[in-house]
Amino acid sequence: MREHLPPTVRLVQPRETRRPTAKEIAAEAGVSLRTLWVAVDDMEGLFMRTVSHWVRANRRLARPIDIDLPVGERIASYVDQRAKQLGDIAPAARAAAAAAGSPALASGRADHLRNERDRLSQVFAPELAGADRSDLLLDALLAATSWNCWAILRDDQRLSVAESMEILRRTLRGLLT
Numbered sequence: 001m002r003e004h005l006p007p008t009v010r011l012v013q014p015r016e017t018r019r020p021t022a023k024e025i026a027a028e029a030g031v032s033l034r035t036l037w038v039a040v041d042d043m044e045g046l047f048m049r050t051v052s053h054w055v056r057a058n059r060r061l062a063r064p065i066d067i068d069l070p071v072g073e074r075i076a077s078y079v080d081q082r083a084k085q086l087g088d089i090a091p092a093a094r095a096a097a098a099a100a101g102s103p104a105l106a107s108g109r110a111d112h113l114r115n116e117r118d119r120l121s122q123v124f125a126p127e128l129a130g131a132d133r134s135d136l137l138l139d140a141l142l143a144a145t146s147w148n149c150w151a152i153l154r155d156d157q158r159l160s161v162a163e164s165m166e167i168l169r170r171t172l173r174g175l176l177t
Contacts (some may be wrong), residue, residue: 022046044104051108054092058112061085065123075172078123078145083165086150093147117142127176137175144171 022089025046028031065077089112120141121128128134143149145168153164 016171044102047102047104048108051104052094054089055108055112055115058085058089059115061088062119067123067125071124071127071176072173074123075169075176079165079168079172082145082168083150083161086147087161089147090151090154113142113146116145120145126177140175141172144168144175 025031026035062081063077063079065074067074071078117138120138124141128137131137150164150168153159153167154161158168
């Protein structure tokens with residue numbers, strides 16, 4: 001059953017606002033409703049497993065970035081990796097938005113934001129160390145590199161990945177230099 005969980009996030013398309021039913025999830029996963037309920041106790045359990053899958057997948061896309069590199073090279077490397085992560089997490093982020101109110105999804109989002117904040121702190125440590133109000137700079141970096149910002153560029157403005165990446169690079173350069 002575990003290998004069937006990742007497809008469940010495809011149930012919620014970008015503009016849908018409804019929460020998928022257990023029957024729809026089972027059908028999408030190619031299992032019976034009974035098999036679904038044997039694998040998980042409830043919808044929150046299913047959401048927890050799905051979040052775990054996406055968090056692991058997203059972390060695999062992050063590679064270490066040498067903080068001794070010039071800031072421009074770190075920005076370029078970070079944006080390349082972040083664009084891949086944001087593209088990969090898109091179905092899960094859309095599904096999570098449609099299932100608002102789920103404690104499992106809220107917890108997963110909070111963990112994701114904490115992890116990304118930590119990553120930004122590491123990659124841009126020299127700039128943060130020299131910044132006045134580094135806490136605000138870190139908040140700005142997190143906001144600029146968030147799924148929410150990416151979704152505005154890609155979904156709402158219908159920009160290409162390349163255009164969205166260029167905007168992200170420019171934004172980070174503006175914040176960090």
